[in-house]
Amino acid sequence: MTSASTNDIEFRSVTKRYGSVTAVSDINLTVPRGAFVALLGPSGCGKTTCLRMIGGFEQPSEGAVYIGGDPMNGVPAYRRPVNMVFQQYALFPHLDVEQNVAYGLKQMRPRIAPVEIARRTQEALELVRLGGYDKRRIHELSGGQQQRVALARAIVNKPKVLLLDEPLAALDKKLRTAMQIELQSLQRELGITFVLVTHDQEEALSMSDLVCVMSTGRIVQIGPPQEIYDRPASLFVADFVGKTNRIAATIEPDASAIRFANGVSLQKPSRANGTVGPALVALRPEAISIVRAGDATLQGIVTHRIFLGSSVEYSVEVDGLGDFLVTADRRSLDESALAEPGERIGLVFDPNAMHVFPA
The missing domain is CATH 2.40.50.100 (RNA polymerase II/Efflux pump adaptor protein, barrel-sandwich hybrid domain)
Structure with missing residues (x-):
């Protein structure tokens, strides 16, 4: 049963080890419902490990992860109210746009009626401004359009949390800036929690309403973008952000x-x-x-x-x-x-x- 938590994500004293290596150490984090939060830090800081623990691709060595107030330890990825947009999009090249977006709906149990799948698929494509592209093949799309297909596929299941693993890294600067605005608009329209992993300070500051700066497996500062930039809590934050x-x-x-x-x-x-x-x-x-x-x-x-x-x-x-x-x-x-x-x-x-x- 889903609790009445006002936080969509909670980390309670979470540690993740890989053998003798500690990737994440004693993380405590709360993400309010409907927030756009960025996990920002250099390579190896633990931000992707945190994202994977939210998604269910990794399990904590210690501590607990909660989504919507429900404990997620031991819950597999496919049973979590979460979807993920990967850096390389992971689209199916043998399927057209509509089939890619509808794929997740067709796997749901109990089964969804074909007419409902078609309706929700078209609704998702309209949200990402790809109406009329449903029969296009993936290789016929630009990088930005492929990014939108990946987003549509991720939101069509109406997840509680959307995870974004450096989704703009493969785009050129002008398109990346345009997609930053698109993602902000989409998040506000959907009203669901977005969690972005990035090492790009500009992305984190411009897109999110909460920035979580990480270093060596720990959170070193968390707050609104302006606070992170104007009032860094440490020399590391001052150096890394901007x-x-x-x-x-x-x-x-x-x-x-x-x-x-x-x-x-x-x-x-x-x-x-x-x-x-x-x-x-x-x-x-x-x-x-x-x-x-x-x-x-x-x-x-x-x-x-x-x-x-x-x-x-x-x-x-x-x-x-x-x-x-x-x-x-x-x-x-x-x-x-x-x-x-x-x-x-x-x-x-x-x-x-x-x-x-x-x-």
């Missing part, structure tokens, strides 16, 4: 000021987290402005300029601190404002934009 500059520094004993390795001192930032003594500072590239005259916090030489269309990235060799990455929004610049490689410039930023962590 781009950041790392600066060696010291918080003075009275905690009133911060001193960089090149001797420059600034007021202590509000995000010092009680750190005193040796520290590492994380500073986002877009928090830094380039100036040519007047007082500047730091001085340096532009070594590279990378034109990115809507923005410009600079690599600046800062006196006594090494290379800095600086991002300038072109909407606030004209061509004459662009700094040239070899030019000496100043860098300014609000001290409160710095995140400080113990060294």
Whole structure:
């Protein structure tokens, strides 16, 4: 019997071992009903293992997994209210689009009437904007269209949870961006829980309403995308999610000021987290402005300029601190404002934009 849980997924002290290797260690996680959550982290962090335990392809070594309030330990994949979209889509090349989407419905017991299968199949194809493609062969479809067929096949059974295993990795950048929007719209329309596994920070931040950052088999931070980016809980999160500059520094004993390795001192930032003594500072590239005259916090030489269309990235060799990455929004610049490689410039930023962590 399904419980009245408000969480579609729960991990309770879950550990997964493969022999002597611990892939996931003591994970506690709750995913609210109808959420779009991204499991984000580098290769080997345990995110795919967590996804496979939700799907029933792996069982926990310790702890318990719940879906909709029901314990899932020992429940096989085909009996869980879950469907999965794989990275390579796993479509049947000998079946047309309609047959691929209807395949899961035809396997259900008790059997579903053919007219109901046809209705639900067409409904799923319309949801992913593939109405009229039902008789197309798989090899006649583009990569994005194949992705949509895989999505339609996954949602046609009306699962409680949809699992997405890096589903956009094979698409080019423009199509990947379009599919990110499509997935967001589809999730809102269906109202079911989506769990996305990705190592792409842009995907996680742009698509999900809850980001779970993982490292070495553990959750290191979980929260809304803006919180993860603006208030990283550790230097690892600051480094992994987006781009950041790392600066060696010291918080003075009275905690009133911060001193960089090149001797420059600034007021202590509000995000010092009680750190005193040796520290590492994380500073986002877009928090830094380039100036040519007047007082500047730091001085340096532009070594590279990378034109990115809507923005410009600079690599600046800062006196006594090494290379800095600086991002300038072109909407606030004209061509004459662009700094040239070899030019000496100043860098300014609000001290409160710095995140400080113990060294």
